[in-house]
Amino acid sequence: MTDATAAPLERLRARPSPGRPFGWRLSGAYGWIAPALLVALWQAGSSLGFIADTVLPSPASVVAAAWRLTRSGELASNIGVSFLRAMAGLAVGGAIGLVFGFANGLSKVSEGLSDSTLQMVRNIPHLALIPLVIVWFGIDEGAKLFLVSLGVFFPVYVNTLHGVRSVDPQLIEMAKSYGMPRAALFRRVILPGALPSIFVGLRYALGVMWLTLIVAETIAAQSGVGYMAMQAREFMMTDVVVLSILIYALLGKLADVATRLLEGFCLPWHPAYRRA
Numbered sequence: 001m002t003d004a005t006a007a008p009l010e011r012l013r014a015r016p017s018p019g020r021p022f023g024w025r026l027s028g029a030y031g032w033i034a035p036a037l038l039v040a041l042w043q044a045g046s047s048l049g050f051i052a053d054t055v056l057p058s059p060a061s062v063v064a065a066a067w068r069l070t071r072s073g074e075l076a077s078n079i080g081v082s083f084l085r086a087m088a089g090l091a092v093g094g095a096i097g098l099v100f101g102f103a104n105g106l107s108k109v110s111e112g113l114s115d116s117t118l119q120m121v122r123n124i125p126h127l128a129l130i131p132l133v134i135v136w137f138g139i140d141e142g143a144k145l146f147l148v149s150l151g152v153f154f155p156v157y158v159n160t161l162h163g164v165r166s167v168d169p170q171l172i173e174m175a176k177s178y179g180m181p182r183a184a185l186f187r188r189v190i191l192p193g194a195l196p197s198i199f200v201g202l203r204y205a206l207g208v209m210w211l212t213l214i215v216a217e218t219i220a221a222q223s224g225v226g227y228m229a230m231q232a233r234e235f236m237m238t239d240v241v242v243l244s245i246l247i248y249a250l251l252g253k254l255a256d257v258a259t260r261l262l263e264g265f266c267l268p269w270h271p272a273y274r275r276a
Contacts, residue, residue, distance in 0.1 A: 151211070
């Protein structure tokens with residue numbers, strides 16, 4: 001290779017690689033093209049009279065409704081109530097799911113005692129329990145917390161159990177052969193190996209969480225985004241109903257983005273989660 005050829009190659013090697021952050025941001029931007037196009041077509045159809053306001057209000061009407069409710073303080077109050085309910089249910093159901101997932105994944109005795117019962121309960125649609133839950137808890141916060149926690153529990157439990165069982169047994173044996181204590185073995189081998197599956201369960205649980213909360217708030221609530229939608233339906237305020245649906249969609253998207261960021265923070269060693 002001549003010096004004239006080697007010099008450009010050395011400059012090319014020394015040039016900083018764009019890495020994945022730019023591509024990741026670009027792919028994230030691409031993800032908003034379809035929603036933006038859909039909103040533009042929606043507005044065009046409403047402006048041209050193809051879509052009646054009584055059937056589906058225009059985006060401009062929805063934005064006007066959002067501004068009106070923001071100025072009155074009703075929107076922020078209801079979003080805050082729904083958000084706190086969702087996070088409380090996620091914390092309770094997710095924590096219990098993690099405990100049972102790790103316990104049944106690490107102990108055959110615990111699995112034999114509880115897994116069969118949990119699998120039977122898992123096949124019962126938790127939303128079908130709403131009439132019974134109202135009898136138990138009334139329409140207070142306890143009913144909504146119970147339903148959201150129950151909906152979140154099973155995705156976290158099943159994926160945590162799968163993650164623990166999927167840890168390479170050769171890694172565990174090698175760690176034991178080096179005399180690693182049980183606490184260190186769990187912290188440095190089992191937990192990192194199970195984290196990818198746990199995050200899959202968390203992302204799935206977030207979708208179930210919002211679905212359960214929507215149903216719970218539209219049936220038994222005196223506040224929240226679902227309650228706001230039901231009140232708007234009574235007065236045929238379709239712009240507020242559509243606004244409520246969009247708020248749920250945005251909250252779900254924000255929760256998913258937060259989970260993906262947490263994945264990248266907790267799993268920098270995993271090839272699928274590296275950003276550079």
